[in-house]
Amino acid sequence: MKPPVVRDCEALDAALAPWRSDGIAFVPTMGNLHDGHLALVARARELAPRVVVSIYVNPLQFGPQEDFAAYPRTLEEDRARLAEVGADLVFAPWDEVMYPRPLSETTRVRVPGLSEILCGAHRPGHFDGVATVVARLFNLVRPDHAVFGEKDYQQLLVIRRMVADLAIPVRIHGASTVREPDGLAMSSRNQYLSPEERARAPALYRALRAAAEALARGSEDYGRLEAQGRAALEATGFRVDYFTVRDADDLGPPSSGRPRVVLAAARLGRARLIDNLRVDAI
Numbered sequence: 001m002k003p004p005v006v007r008d009c010e011a012l013d014a015a016l017a018p019w020r021s022d023g024i025a026f027v028p029t030m031g032n033l034h035d036g037h038l039a040l041v042a043r044a045r046e047l048a049p050r051v052v053v054s055i056y057v058n059p060l061q062f063g064p065q066e067d068f069a070a071y072p073r074t075l076e077e078d079r080a081r082l083a084e085v086g087a088d089l090v091f092a093p094w095d096e097v098m099y100p101r102p103l104s105e106t107t108r109v110r111v112p113g114l115s116e117i118l119c120g121a122h123r124p125g126h127f128d129g130v131a132t133v134v135a136r137l138f139n140l141v142r143p144d145h146a147v148f149g150e151k152d153y154q155q156l157l158v159i160r161r162m163v164a165d166l167a168i169p170v171r172i173h174g175a176s177t178v179r180e181p182d183g184l185a186m187s188s189r190n191q192y193l194s195p196e197e198r199a200r201a202p203a204l205y206r207a208l209r210a211a212a213e214a215l216a217r218g219s220e221d222y223g224r225l226e227a228q229g230r231a232a233l234e235a236t237g238f239r240v241d242y243f244t245v246r247d248a249d250d251l252g253p254p255s256s257g258r259p260r261v262v263l264a265a266a267r268l269g270r271a272r273l274i275d276n277l278r279v280d281a282i
């Protein structure tokens with residue numbers, strides 16, 4: 001059965017009141033759900049008896065030239081997919097429910113430092129938009145647990161830092177990236193790829209894997225690995241925003257003996273793809 005949808009705070013509170021004592025796990029999304037999202041919901045099911053999924057395309061996290069208007073809005077298909085994994089409720093707030101005041105006057109949450117590097121440097125304000133909407137969603141849903149995909153690795157760290165700094169009473173869980181059989185990480189933005197671009201897209205995963213394997217074998221020549229990764233992607237027709245090795249806990253410079261992650265963001269045609277591999281995950 002498709003999960004019911006609530007669109008305002010009163011209906012959300014009424015639906016959640018009887019579930020609070022049992023425990024609620026929450027999966028925030030922007031909809032257009034694929035198997036990667038369903039894996040987050042499946043993880044949430046393991047964490048609490050009730051699972052709430054939000055679907056909201058958040059205008060605050062898109063830059064002026066980005067795909068906010070084009071972002072696919074597929075609520076009924078999403079509900080059908082959520083029926084497959086047994087979500088209990090969809091919260092799909094109206095814009096005025098998420099942002100009761102004009103966006104220019106809305107209070108922002110900013111996680112300094114972490115929000116300004118990598119994707120934050122290429123998408124100014126993006127993580128402020130993410131932190132702001134997630135903080136408000138947390139305050140409305142008040143979940144015990146929340147699940148985020150590790151594909152959006154920097155986002156996961158921004159949320160963890162925000163929750164720690166603001167003492168928000170929720171436990172954050174990262175869930176492994178779900179990949180297509182050829183290695184491409186699942187993403188709503190994959191549908192922007194033409195068939196020809198789609199065939200080239202797995203080069204992103206291959207480049208990350210090559211770097212992560214070299215690190216696992218003991219290489220510490222980060223500059224060389226980054227240059228090789230970038231060159232491999234450019235040879236496949238990507239325009240590379242970054243290809244970099246970082247400390248897996250704070251995205252600072254990597255050092256041996258500490259957990260490391262290789263992260264990349266690159267554009268292929270209309271799609272901007274991001275992906276990462278932790279060295280301890282290969």
Ligand code: PAF
Pocket residue numbers: 028029030056058061130133134152155
């Ligand atoms: O990862 C996403 O889909 C979004 O950034 C999120 C966390 C739902 C906030 O809008």
